[in-house]
Amino acid sequence: MGELANCPTCGALFVKGVQSVCQKCYKEEEKAFETVHGYIRKKENRTATVPEVSETTGVEERLIMKFVKERRLHTTHFPNLTYGCERCGExxxxxxxxxxxxxELRADLSLEEKIETIREKQDRESKITYFSVNRKDKR
Incomplete structure (x- = not known):
């Protein structure tokens, strides 16, 4: 069962389930999607960028990027519809x-894994080392 939430767009209370916005905002998003999709489906507009599509259709850039992230608009068909990397913005x-x-993240994780392996090996070696004390030398 869904949980009760406020719509991130308009603030209205709704039951959050499959949709992440209220029914009213969902209908508006669908209308915006149809506008965007209708525009970029035309052969001459297939290479349009997100700002160009936004300016021409009047749909907000964040909403167009949401459609791309949700894979409703595929970048294989529309190669210039991109959004920024969450880490570097590319x-x-x-x-x-x-x-x-x-x-970079894989390399960092690999390096961290190697360091952890070395630490574990050093811990094992220090635990199995035995020291003997000669009682005669102790005095």
Whole structure:
């Protein structure tokens, strides 16, 4: 069952389930989607960027980017409809971060894993080392 939430667009109370906005705002978003999709479906507009589409259709850029993120508008058909990487801001067409940031994060995680392995090895070695004390030398 859905949870009770405020619509992020208009603030109205609604039951949050499949939709992330209230019914009224959902209908407005659908109307905006049809406007955007109708515009970029035309052959001469397929290479339009998000700002160009927004300016021509009057639909907010954030809403167009939402359609791309939700994969309602595919960047394979409309290659210039991109949004910024959440880490560095580079234009991307899918996911949350760009390939460069993914590679950096993988490298950092790999390095951290190696460091952790070395620490664990040092801990094991220090635990199995035995020291003997000669009682005669102790005096």
């Amino acid at each position: 234009p991307i067409g899918e996911g949350k971060i760009c390939n460069n940031c993914k590679d």
